[in-house]
Amino acid sequence: MADRWVQNHQQDSWRRQAKASGYRARSAFKLKQIQEKHKLVSPGDSVLDVGCHPGGWAQVAVELVGESGKVVGVDLQSCVPVEGANLIVGDITDAHTQSAVLESIETEVIDVVVSDISPHITGKWDIDQAVSLMLVAEVFDFSLPILKYGGHFVTKIFQGVGVEEMIDLVKPHFKFVKRFSPMASRNSSSEVYLVCKYHTPKKGPDWKIKPAFERALEEREGGLMPDEEVEPAKSTFVVKRKSKE
Template sequence: MRAGGAATMSKRWYNEHRRDPWRRKAKSSGYRSRSAYKLIQCQEKFNLIRKGDTILDVGCHPGGWSQVAVELGGDEGRVIGIDIKPCEPIQGVELLVGDITDFGTQEKLMKLLNGEPINSIVSDISPGLTGQYEMDQAISLDLVCLVMDFSLPLLNKGGSFVTKVFQGRGIEAVVEAAKLNFSKVQRFSPVASRNSSSETYLVCKNKLPKPRVKDMDFSIRDFVESSLTEDGFVTDSTESESLDDGKKGFTLHRARDR
């Protein structure tokens, strides 16, 4: 792309960003990010969080969702936020710095919980994006699977889970995997999402006492990879800075292209 074209796109993005009503509304309301209204709209439609809930915010930086979670959980609630990026202190939030897919970080969270079950998990997590949509979507999907595999066993019976996903291959498999763990699962696009965005939110309610699977070692990540393979895609483990520190993600291509 020519320098002039890049400058034009940058200027257009800046003007749209400046005029964004959700950004202005978030700023005037004291929220750290416009995405706070995405969680608010999920809550208004699905009533995911109740007063007194213990809430885990995965990928909490810069803190907009955690701020909303504190309001929804009330004085008797508890909010734990975790992100690989350090977050400025948020009143009413216990913050952990670390990669949720890293065993050491998971141990820190388990120690902090000390056996207390979680009532609601909210996640607006996104890996570092490369600008190559198919790769970004696949890495993001893999990250969501890893988060679900770790966090869902910590979620109390009847609990809720909401996460951002990007439209593309594998989404239906994630939905099917979620239905094995929850009685109500659907996709939802908040009004606060940008019109140009390919993101949607997977909203899961009423966690089942046990997953609807016979295999005790059931993994959502393995389930999704298997489904993609059955659909004619090959999942390749690839190192990517998008998952930080060279962690493994997967990319997709048609089996016949190998």
């Protein structure tokens, strides 16, 4: 009960701060805190914001890149325009939307991809978490070919089955891959951000994350009896309780 009160109080506090600062969503503070710790975006950068509705991260990205930079966002839902950003409506896994994004980026490569993508939450945790990781794999596969050498990528993930496998698959593409839990993420949530820095493109036919991820999950489930539960692989990452005030 007390925990829930503290959690609600903290969420309200971020919401109030977002309103006072002119941000559309408290999630804006998550990107600000990721940036503070990991310095992903620099002035003049081009940034792709995946899952950008209602536009909180796009607002922060526009501030970070400044006038010489570029921000392109994409979401299933349309956003009220954000000055300085081009926000596209569509499904990032759909070829038409991907073409629209590439057209809007204009350059051959992009400096940073920030993805807060989250599927429609059904409330069935296992399903939501699994669908979320598949979406993340698709965002990687779309983004990696257009992410510049040395570029950065951050994505929301939900802790659970498959996360360790995903991280193992992503590591060969970047020099630095680490989970980070910003203060503005809810205490009770298993939401964390996977911060990937210094893109070092993996060459060869098997560079894609999604097919390899599906294979890794199949292998993990292969040895199980039909009604055995899949245990998440062991992780040393712990989301610490946060006290903000």
